[in-house]
Amino acid sequence: MLGEKPVVCQPCWDNIPVDLRVIPHWVVWSYTERAPGKWDKPPMQLNGFLASPNNPAHWTTFEKAKAAVLLKKFDGVGFVFTEDFVGIDLDKSIRGENYSQAVQDFLALDSYAEISPSGQGVKFWFRGSKPEWNRKIGDNEIYSKTRYFTVTGNMISQSNKIAKAEEAFERTVKKHYGNLYASQIVTTDFDSWAVPQYDIDKAREAMRLIPPSIAEDRSTWIAVGLAAKATSPSLKEDWIDWSATAPTKFVSREDCEKTWDSLKPRGDIGVGTLVMFAKGKSCGALYDLTQLQTTYSQMRPIVIADMLRKGEVGNLISAAKIGKSFLVADLAIACATGGTWLGKQVTQGKVLVLDFELHRETFSSRYSKVQQAKNQFVRQGMIDVALFRGTKTDLVQLEKIVVDLKTDEYSLVILDALYRVIPKGVSENDNAGMLQVYDALDHFAEWTGASWVVVHHSSKGDQSGKSTVDVGSGAGSINRAVDCVMAIREHEAPNHAVIDVKNRSFPSMEPFSVRWEYPLWHLANEVEPTIKQPTRGGRPKSELVKAKEMILEELINAGIPVPQSTVIEVAGIARETCRRLLSEMEDEGSVKRVENKGRVYWEWACDLF
Numbered sequence: 001m002l003g004e005k006p007v008v009c010q011p012c013w014d015n016i017p018v019d020l021r022v023i024p025h026w027v028v029w030s031y032t033e034r035a036p037g038k039w040d041k042p043p044m045q046l047n048g049f050l051a052s053p054n055n056p057a058h059w060t061t062f063e064k065a066k067a068a069v070l071l072k073k074f075d076g077v078g079f080v081f082t083e084d085f086v087g088i089d090l091d092k093s094i095r096g097e098n099y100s101q102a103v104q105d106f107l108a109l110d111s112y113a114e115i116s117p118s119g120q121g122v123k124f125w126f127r128g129s130k131p132e133w134n135r136k137i138g139d140n141e142i143y144s145k146t147r148y149f150t151v152t153g154n155m156i157s158q159s160n161k162i163a164k165a166e167e168a169f170e171r172t173v174k175k176h177y178g179n180l181y182a183s184q185i186v187t188t189d190f191d192s193w194a195v196p197q198y199d200i201d202k203a204r205e206a207m208r209l210i211p212p213s214i215a216e217d218r219s220t221w222i223a224v225g226l227a228a229k230a231t232s233p234s235l236k237e238d239w240i241d242w243s244a245t246a247p248t249k250f251v252s253r254e255d256c257e258k259t260w261d262s263l264k265p266r267g268d269i270g271v272g273t274l275v276m277f278a279k280g281k282s283c284g285a286l287y288d289l290t291q292l293q294t295t296y297s298q299m300r301p302i303v304i305a306d307m308l309r310k311g312e313v314g315n316l317i318s319a320a321k322i323g324k325s326f327l328v329a330d331l332a333i334a335c336a337t338g339g340t341w342l343g344k345q346v347t348q349g350k351v352l353v354l355d356f357e358l359h360r361e362t363f364s365s366r367y368s369k370v371q372q373a374k375n376q377f378v379r380q381g382m383i384d385v386a387l388f389r390g391t392k393t394d395l396v397q398l399e400k401i402v403v404d405l406k407t408d409e410y411s412l413v414i415l416d417a418l419y420r421v422i423p424k425g426v427s428e429n430d431n432a433g434m435l436q437v438y439d440a441l442d443h444f445a446e447w448t449g450a451s452w453v454v455v456h457h458s459s460k461g462d463q464s465g466k467s468t469v470d471v472g473s474g475a476g477s478i479n480r481a482v483d484c485v486m487a488i489r490e491h492e493a494p495n496h497a498v499i500d501v502k503n504r505s506f507p508s509m510e511p512f513s514v515r516w517e518y519p520l521w522h523l524a525n526e527v528e529p530t531i532k533q534p535t536r537g538g539r540p541k542s543e544l545v546k547a548k549e550m551i552l553e554e555l556i557n558a559g560i561p562v563p564q565s566t567v568i569e570v571a572g573i574a575r576e577t578c579r580r581l582l583s584e585m586e587d588e589g590s591v592k593r594v595e596n597k598g599r600v601y602w603e604w605a606c607d608l609f
Contacts, residue, residue, distance in 0.1 A: 005031050005033070005039065006031055006039055006117070006118070008031070008075045008076070008117075009117070009152070009154075010069075010425060010559075010560070011066075011069070011076060011077060011151065011152050011153045011154075012152065012153030012154055012155065013066060013153055014153070014596070015114070015153035015154070015155040015160050016062075016151055016153045016160070017112050017125065017160045017161065017162050018160075019127070019161075019162050020062070020079050020085075020125070020151070020162075021062040022062075023062075023079075023084075024059055024060060024061045024062075025059050025079055025080040025081075025082060026059060026060050026061060026062050026064075026065040026077055026078065026079060026080070027043040027044060027045065027051045027053075027058065027059060027060070027065065027077070027078045027079075027080060027148055028043075028044050028045075028046065028065050028068050028069060028073075028074035028076070028077055028078070029041045029042060029043055029044055029074060029075060029076050029077070029078050029150060030044065030074045030075045030076075031075055041075075041076070041078075041117065041150055043058075043078055043080070043148050044074065045058045045060075045270060046060055046064060046065070046068055047270055047271075047272040047273075048073075048272065049199060049231075049270055049271050049272060050199060053080045053081070053145075053146050053147055053148050054146060055230065057230040057264075057270070058230065058270070059080055062077070063432040064432070064436075065077040066432060066433075067426075067430075067432040067433045067435065067436035068436065070423065070425045070426045070430070070433045070436075071395065071396065071423045071426060071433070071436050071437070071440075072394075072396050072423050072424070072425070073396065075117075076117060076150055076151070076152065077150075077151050078148045078149060078150045078151055079148060079149055079151050080147075080148045081129075081143050081144050081145050081146070081147055081148065081149070082145055083129040083144055083145050084127070084129065085125055085126065085127055085128070085129070085144070085162065086125075086126050086127075086128060086129050086130075086133045086142065086143065086144040086165050087123060087124065087125055087126075087141075087142070087143050087144075087147075087149050088106060088123065088124040088126070088141070088142050088173075089116070089121065089123050089140070089141040089142075089143070089149065090102055090103055090106070090121055090122045090123075090124075090140060091116070091118075091120065091121040091140070091141075092120050092121060093120070093121055093122050094115070094119070094120050094121065094122065099122070101176075102176045103122045105172050105175065105176065106122075106124050106172055107156070107157060109124075109126075109163055109168055109169055109172065110157070110158065110159070110161075110163055111124055111125060111126050111157065111161070111162055111163035112124070112125045112155070112157050112159070112160050112161060112162050112163075113125075113155070113156050113157040114151070114152050114153060114154050114155050114156060114157075115152060115154040115156055116150065116152065117150055117152055122156065123149055123150075125149075125162050126162060126163055126164065126165035126169055127162050127163065127164050127165060128164055128165035128166075129144040129145070129165070130144065131144075133165075133173075134146065134147070140176075140177055142173065142177070199231065199232075199271055200231065200232050200234065200235065202271055202274075202275070203227075203228060203231045203232070203235055203238075203271045203274050204235065204238050205278075206271070206274035206275050206277065206278040207224065207228065207235075207238055207239065207242045207274060207278075208242075209278040210224060210242065210274070210277045210278050212245035212246045213246070214246075214277060215242065215243055215245060215246030220277070221243065221246075222259075222263070223273065223277075224239065224242065224273075224274065224277060225239050225243075225259065225260060225263050226263050226264075226273075227270055227271065227272075227273035227274045227277075228274065229260065229263050230270045230271075231270055231271040231274070236257075236260050239256070239260065240253060240256040240257070240260070243256050299505060300312070300505070301347065302347060303335070303346065303347050303349070303411055303412055303450075303451040304331075304341065304344055304346050304347075304451070305344040305345045305346070306344055306501075306503075306506050306507075306509060307344060307484050307486070307501060307503060307506065307509075308451045308453070308483065308484050308503070309451065309483075309505055310411065310449055310450065310451055311445050311446055311449055311450070311451070312445060312451055312452070312482075312483035312484065312504075312505065313438065313441050313442055313445050313451075313452045313454065313481075313482045313483055313484075314451065314452070314453050314454070314482055314483060314484035314485065314486060314503075315418075315453075315454050315455075315456050315472060315478065315479055315482050315484070315485050315486065316328065316453055316454070316455050316456065316486045316488075317456045317457070317458050317471050317472045317479070317485065317486065317487045317488065318457070318458055318487070318488035318489070318497070319457065319458050319488075319490070320457050322488065322490075322497070323516060323521065324416070324417075324455050324488075325355075325357065325358065325366060325416060325455075326366060326370060326518075326519050326520065326521070327488075327521050328353075328414050328416060328453065328455060329366055329367050329370045330370055330374070330520060330521065331346070331412070331414065331453065332351045332353055332367075332383055332412070332414055333367070333370060333371055333374060333376055333378055333383075334346040334376075335347070335348065335349055335351050335411060335412045336348070336349075336350070336351050336378045336379075336382035336383050337376045337377075337378060337382075339374070339376055342499065342512075342514065342521070342523060343523045343525075347411060348411075349410065349411020349412060350381070350382055350383070350384070350409060350410050350411060350412075351382065351383045351384070351410060351411065351412045351413075351414070352383075352384045352385075352386070352405075352410045352412070352413045352414070352450070353383065353384070353385045353386070353413075353414045353416070354386050354388065354398070354413065354414065354415045354416070355385065355386070355387050355388065355389070355414075355416050356388045356389055356393070356416060356417060356420035356421065357389060357416055357417060357420070358387065358389060359387075359389060360387055363385065363387060366519065367383075369519045370519050370520065373519055373520050374520065384410075386401070388420070393421070394420075394421050394422065394423045394424065395421045395422065395423050395437060395440055396423055398421055398444075399440065399444070402444045402447060402448065403447065405447070405448050407447065407448060407449050408448075408449040408450075409448070410448055410449075410450040411450055411451065412450055412451050412452075412453065413444070413445075413448060413450045413451070413452045413453070414452075414453050414455070415441075415452060415453070415454045415455065416455040417454075417455040417456060417457065418437075418454050418455065418456040418457075418478075419456070419457065421437075422434075422437060422557075423437075424557065424559070425558075425559060425560075427474075427554070427557075427558055427562070427566070428473060428474035428475065428478075428554075428570075429474050429475050429554075429566045429569060429570065430475060431475040431476060431477045432477075433475075434474060434475040434477045434478050434481075435475075435477040435481055438477065438478070438481035438482065439481075441454065442481075454482075456472050456473070456478065457472070457473050458471045458472055458473060458487070458488075458489075459471070459472065459473040459474075459569070459570075459572045471485075471487040471489065472485075472487075473570070473572075483503060483504045483505060484501065484502070484503040484504070485501070485502045485503070486499060486500075486501050487499070487500045487501075487502075488514075489531050489532070490531070490532040491513060491527070491529070491530060491531065491532060492530045492531070492532045492533070493527060493530075495515060495516045495517075496513055496514065496515050496516070496524060496527060497513070497514050497516070497521075498511050498512070498513055498514075498529040498530070498531050499511065499512055499513075499514055499529075500529075510529075511529040512524075512525065512529055513525065513527040513528065513529045515527070543573070544573070544577075544581060547571040547572065547573050547578070547581060548581065548585060550570050550571055550572070551567055551570060551571050551581070551582070551585070551591070551602075552585075552590060552591070552604065554566075554567065554570045555567075555591060555602060555603055555604040556604050558603075560603065561594045561596070561601035561602065561603040562601060562602055562603065563599060563600070563601055564579075564582075564599075564600040564601065564602060567582065567602050582602060589605055590604070590605055591603065591604060591605055592604075592605045
């Protein structure tokens with residue numbers, strides 16, 4: 001019977017030393033029960049496979065590792081030592097509120113120190129290295145290479161600066177671990193320590209299933225070699241044997257050995273890549289330009305004319321309660337029937353709607369009304385619907401649903417709305433976190449072979465002076481990571497709006513006007529696309545109420561103190577107005593002000609509710 005998994009605490013990201021954050025020596029980890037009640041923290045790659053502290057191809061940047069943890073894919077992050085730093089791990093050195101003498105002596109050296117994930121040990125970082133500083137005796141460890149430390153940011157030192165390992169450091173090591181130098185130096189054998197045999201076996205099995213035709217293309221031939229070498233150097237013979245299955249590609253064993261020796265694996269390719277090739281999927285690889293032009297001479301099929309192609313991701317953005325759900329219902333029906341949408345021809349195909357906003361009755365009613373108004377009726381089997389309102393489904397759970405879908409079953413997938421699937425702990429304003437979200441959506445589009453239209457809300461306040469890609473609320477990566485942005489802004493004429501489209505795979509489009517006549521949006525080409533300008537004078541009270549609601553929602557979802565600059569951006573109102581509003585909310589007891597290193601943060605006063 002499995003034991004209870006240890007409690008996972010979110011790292012204190014801001015406390016982690018910048019000296020470590022700027023170096024791409026990061027891995028991730030998750031608790032793994034090796035024996036009943038014994039939980040290990042093996043280092044892992046972002047693809048979910050084990051990582052080796054000997055192989056830089058398995059490491060990543062701090063930002064990517066952090067984003068993966070915020071997306072709840074892993075329990076924490078870790079840093080790999082490579083002789084630039086040395087780490088001291090004092091396990092079981094905290095008893096209640098008391099530190100062991102060793103902890104006190106190392107703290108006196110004024111270098112960064114933090115509490116380990118268990119809450120019972122302390123880790124120290126120092127700058128510098130010596131070969132003898134790579135040993136272990138019982139629960140006491142000192143490492144300078146071939147190992148990694150989990151990093152929590154749960155700082156107990158006075159600062160997060162990393163001091164040099166000088167004479168005082170060596171004296172402290174000798175004082176507490178005099179027999180450390182008599183112990184055996186720790187080394188790491190790649191295959192026996194970092195890659196379990198079943199990963200190597202999985203890679204071998206995958207290579208047996210990869211079609212020989214893939215080896216005919218040099219770029220994919222190299223990609224398979226890179227993935228095999230990143231998994232384990234012992235797979236050299238397997239790769240050469242697989243290469244021989246493509247007779248026109250295979251020149252000689254010597255040629256393959258020379259190529260293998262020249263391969264330099266990187267962090268985005270490994271055993272997972274081999275599995276993808278075995279399943280008939282492709283991944284990022286190096287291409288010769290002329291070969292790329294020959295292989296991919298045709299653009300992807302069009303789903304929405306002038307806007308979106310198969311396998312692309314687009315954002316549909318507007319203010320709340322403007323009628324986005326009716327607009328996407330119109331799009332879904334146009335795709336299912338092969339009709340038009342906003343004057344653009346839509347290629348007929350099956351549609352999947354993932355709706356997180358509407359109750360079943362409301363969804364059914366709206367789609368019925370749109371079909372009646374268009375006089376276009378969807379035949380059975382052309383639109384599938386998944387309704388998630390009231391569930392705790394986020395992007396992580398959604399991925400489990402998507403991977404079970406058949407490739408090319410759907411032409412169009414509509415996700416309504418983005419904010420509902422952002423995993424807990426990921427802020428809409430975090431560029432790294434949102435880039436990971438859209439990397440996942442890109443993966444969904446590639447896997448399903450469908451166009452994905454993601455419904456998103458615009459930021460608060462005046463939209464008239466913003467560029468199309470800056471209309472959406474949150475981080476800039478939300479709109480810069482997609483293939484198409486469709487922004488809907490209020491028109492100066494009542495019941496009208498201006499739509500502006502920016503895309504990658506089509507020529508630029510001019511903004512155009514649309515008119516709202518319940519339950520449809522209609523083209524209004526006779527009306528100039530003039531965006532409504534802000535009114536003079538004071539801000540309506542209703543807008544301040546909405547700003548309060550947005551602030552509270554952001555602080556509740558974040559679960560941690562949020563910088564004041566981010567709160568102001570979320571509120572979408574003037575800086576001074578937002579500051580006054582925050583002061584009012586603090587007086588009301590709904591939010592709390594926190595100061596850290598001269599910066600102002602705000603958090604939800606959950607203890608008052």
